[in-house]
Amino acid sequence: MxxxxxxxxxxxxxxxxxxxxxxxxxxxxxxxxxxxxxxxxxxxxxxxxxxxxxxxxxxxxxxxxxxxxxxxxxxxxxxxxxxxxxxxxRGGGRVSLALEELSECVTKGDSTSEQVEAHQLTEAIGHFLETLPREDRQLFLGRYWYCRTIGELGIVFSLKENAVKTRLFRIRGKLREFLEKEGITV
Known part of the structure; x- marks a missing residue:
């Protein structure tokens, strides 16, 4: 259907x-x-x-x-x-690791103004993802949307774990730069 x-x-x-x-x-x-x-x-x-x-x-x-x-x-x-x-x-796990990695680029807010900023951030991240090559976008989403482990991503993309970590680190750096250019403070 x-x-x-x-x-x-x-x-x-x-x-x-x-x-x-x-x-x-x-x-x-x-x-x-x-x-x-x-x-x-x-x-x-x-x-x-x-x-x-x-x-x-x-x-x-x-x-x-x-x-x-x-x-x-x-x-x-x-x-x-x-x-x-x-x-x-108060345990650890894959989600806390993924969220911790992203915390250097984004913050969470609860007030109305922070919610508006969060909406703007969501849109900016969407635009950022459109600028990435397909594989980098899939790596980013695999890690931070689907919460896959570094090992799982390595298998899916035929990369060593260190290569996955390095690429994600670079993508987060690009995200930080992109957000700063958009006027979004991180």
């Missing part, structure tokens, strides 16, 4: 939308959740919560790329769950 057909099912409040979403994107969403949480039960729960969030979001939203829409929901749910767990035990 095509994405637009599944979205139409959501808009028509047809429960088959949930089944089709699970069938087509269950594995994709599970992988996103797993990369953040590294826990089967929590990952399964995030995926199930994704379908509920999608159900509640459509209508009014009508995503043109359902995979990205569902992936974003899953990632946000997984990060929320990760923060809850981290607050409980």
């Amino acid at each position: 095509e994405d637009h057909e599944i979205v139409t099912l959501y808009w028509g409040r047809d429960p088959r939308a949930l089944l089709e979403s699970q069938r087509q994107y269950g594995g994709y969403c599970y992988r996103i959740a797993w990369n953040v949480l590294e826990n089967q039960e929590d990952s399964d729960e995030c995926v199930n919560d994704t379908w509920l969030r999608a159900w509640n979001a459509m209508p009014p939203q009508r995503p043109s790329r359902l995979s990205l829409f569902l992936g974003r929901i899953t990632r946000n749910l997984a990060l929320d769950r990760w923060r809850e767990k981290r607050a409980e035990r």
